[in-house]
Amino acid sequence: MLWIEKYRPESLGGVVGQEQVVAHLLRFATERSLPHLLVTGPHGTGKSAAIEGLARALYGAGWVENTTVLDATSLFVQGKASLASDDRFAHLYRKDEGLSVNFKRIVRWYASLQPLDARFKILVLEGAHSLPREIQQALRRTMERYSATCRFVLCTTNPSGIIPALGSRCLPLGFAPLEPALVLATLGRILDAEAPGKREEIGEELEFIVHASGGDLRKATLLLQVLVESGKGVGMAEIATSETGNVALQLVRAMRAGDNGLAQRTAESLLIDYGLSGKEFLREVHRAVRQEYHDPRIIRILGETDASLGRAGNSFVQVNAMIARIIGEVFT
Numbered sequence: 001m002l003w004i005e006k007y008r009p010e011s012l013g014g015v016v017g018q019e020q021v022v023a024h025l026l027r028f029a030t031e032r033s034l035p036h037l038l039v040t041g042p043h044g045t046g047k048s049a050a051i052e053g054l055a056r057a058l059y060g061a062g063w064v065e066n067t068t069v070l071d072a073t074s075l076f077v078q079g080k081a082s083l084a085s086d087d088r089f090a091h092l093y094r095k096d097e098g099l100s101v102n103f104k105r106i107v108r109w110y111a112s113l114q115p116l117d118a119r120f121k122i123l124v125l126e127g128a129h130s131l132p133r134e135i136q137q138a139l140r141r142t143m144e145r146y147s148a149t150c151r152f153v154l155c156t157t158n159p160s161g162i163i164p165a166l167g168s169r170c171l172p173l174g175f176a177p178l179e180p181a182l183v184l185a186t187l188g189r190i191l192d193a194e195a196p197g198k199r200e201e202i203g204e205e206l207e208f209i210v211h212a213s214g215g216d217l218r219k220a221t222l223l224l225q226v227l228v229e230s231g232k233g234v235g236m237a238e239i240a241t242s243e244t245g246n247v248a249l250q251l252v253r254a255m256r257a258g259d260n261g262l263a264q265r266t267a268e269s270l271l272i273d274y275g276l277s278g279k280e281f282l283r284e285v286h287r288a289v290r291q292e293y294h295d296p297r298i299i300r301i302l303g304e305t306d307a308s309l310g311r312a313g314n315s316f317v318q319v320n321a322m323i324a325r326i327i328g329e330v331f332t
Contacts, residue, residue, distance in 0.1 A: 041175025129161025214256020
């Protein structure tokens with residue numbers, strides 16, 4: 001069994017490193033009241049686990065019946081086949097209509113149904129940034145019309161992909177990358193449970209996993225399982241290097257060569273093809289810079305770009321401006 005599933009939190013109390021957000025969710029569960037939510041943050045920080053924990057706290061044993069999760073990213077990559085194969089919506093799906101029409105009808109149908117044993121249901125849209133603008137525009141009207149029977153939770157790693165008219169109807173809850181000390185402590189508990197006495201043998205590899213995870217506890221747990229089951233000397237550096245990390249290295253090399261066009265296309269690939277948020281993009285570039293060309297001027301520009309993204313700047317605009325500045329100020 002994968003450790004990321006075995007040690008996945010089943011309640012809000014098990015979500016680590018997100019105390020402020022958990023406190024808000026616990027209050028909602030206690031008061032049996034919930035606004036529409038916009039849940040943002042990097043991968044592996046506990047977003048989905050916290051939403052599930054909220055549903056369990058609100059509905060008890062009936063949380064499954066009162067909670068529906070739709071993965072927008074998979075849906076709009078796979079197309080109509082994803083809806084056609086979903087037994088939950090077989091009676092609503094119409095093969096002669098497009099994906100967007102089917103999706104909007106299914107969401108309206110679910111949102112309009114009165115739950116049997118609760119005041120409202122929860123509809124979770126994972127990867128909400130993948131929803132086309134047309135659907136987001138329609139969704140804001142659905143949220144207003146059916147708020148008495150359904151509360152929407154938009155979950156995303158890329159908040160700039162949510163249109164302002166939709167985001168303004170939700171309470172924003174931000175999940176931050178976990179602190180290295182907290183990741184290390186959590187991995188230590190898992191290691192003691194799964195492989196007692198191996199902590200000294202693993203030694204520095206555990207520290208490397210914490211560093212490579214970048215605050216992503218899911219990734220750290222997966223790397224720890226690979227290390228324990230494969231044995232020391234498995235080559236954690238090679239395993240921990242992600243595909244997005246390699247693309248970020250190509251971006252840095254394009255900027256060093258002064259090729260603004262190639263650098264912008266590579267950056268767009270990370271943001272669009274790999275679905276990274278602006279913050280995740282900057283972390284990958286920062287790692288690549290430290291490996292390829294560690295210059296304090298680049299670090300300063302990355303920090304200023306991070307601050308601009310924090311003020312809700314459009315990710316594509318800020319990233320293109322960052323590339324132009326690095327090429328112009330460092331490599332020209």
